[in-house]
Amino acid sequence: MGRPRTFDIEQALEAALAVFWRKGYEGASYADLVEATGVERPALYSAFGNKEALFLRALERYNAHYGSYVWKAIELETSRQVAQRVLEGAVELSTRFDDRTGCFGINGGVAGSDDSEASRRALIKWRADGEAVLRERFERAKREGDLPNDVDPSVLAAYLLTIAHGVAVQAKAGFPREKLSAIARQALSAWPGK
Template sequence: MGRKREFDVDQALEAALCVFWRKGYEGVSYTDLTQAIGVERPALYSAFGNKEALFRQVLARYYERYLDFIPAALELPTSREVAAHILLSAADLNTRYPDRRGCLAVQGALAGSDDAEPIRLALIDARAEGEALLRDRFERAKRERDLPETTDCAVLAAFLLAVLHGIAVQAKAGFSREMLEAVAGQALSTWPVGSSAGS
């Protein structure tokens, strides 16, 4: 009768992920987390540590399970296909769940209090890693003449991320998937083409 409640760590992480995704890092209280997971606060601390530690675990899960389209995109044959796969997948993901629109990572990076600064910095670092991967992929595309020789790959990677993050913000604001796909199409219409195109 007095046995401690046991819970499935995987299910608990998914429940916490949904709460953080819906409310953002700063918008989530310990009460939100304990209610979503279905445990008392001591069990939450025991399993995950504090809110920041839990969010870091949730973020790793988010990148692995929900942003897996990014590493898949990097393997595609052309830079335009890379960009199209990323933007269209983001339009889908950011509108797939009516109760948690937008991007967990983008919302977390907008945190503003001093307490949330470590999380904001961790998200900035993660974004910088993603930007470096894109830049490297576009450098390869330039070597393969898929992009013009004059392409600034750092700027192109930053451009793609700016559109990607804009899609997340507009999804949170209520833009439809169709509109976000149209935005992606507009961005792709300006994509630079190298001399190997069509050869």
């Protein structure tokens, strides 16, 4: 019972996600969030908790709705295909929306005040999770002979995500997609194995 909600909670979350994606955690104010979602402050608090909780919910949604290309990529046949798909995905996602270029996980917070340390830690953990998934995939590739014996899967995974993060920074700076694609191709030429 009780008065029913007048807004769609997933729709509001998506709008909040877009704000955080564009402005980062600290750069996004409740005035921005209210304007983007069309939901008043107290309603946001009652639906999502405080700003940090809302940000984490947004990260969760970003991971499920936008970051899924990594989880799909690791199912490809060869490590090179995986690497290529990951970089393609990073370029595509970083330039998909003109009003929020780059990556939520990078824009969200690289540096900031001590107050927002928790949100940055959450993003770091999120990126580390992605790296772990790739590392495991490349360990398998090594066992299967897809990658030579002298490579370090953890370095390859870290290398790949380093490119992805760099691409995200460049995208946020306004680099066009074609340029980012050329960068990704260049990075791929460093890939060991076939």
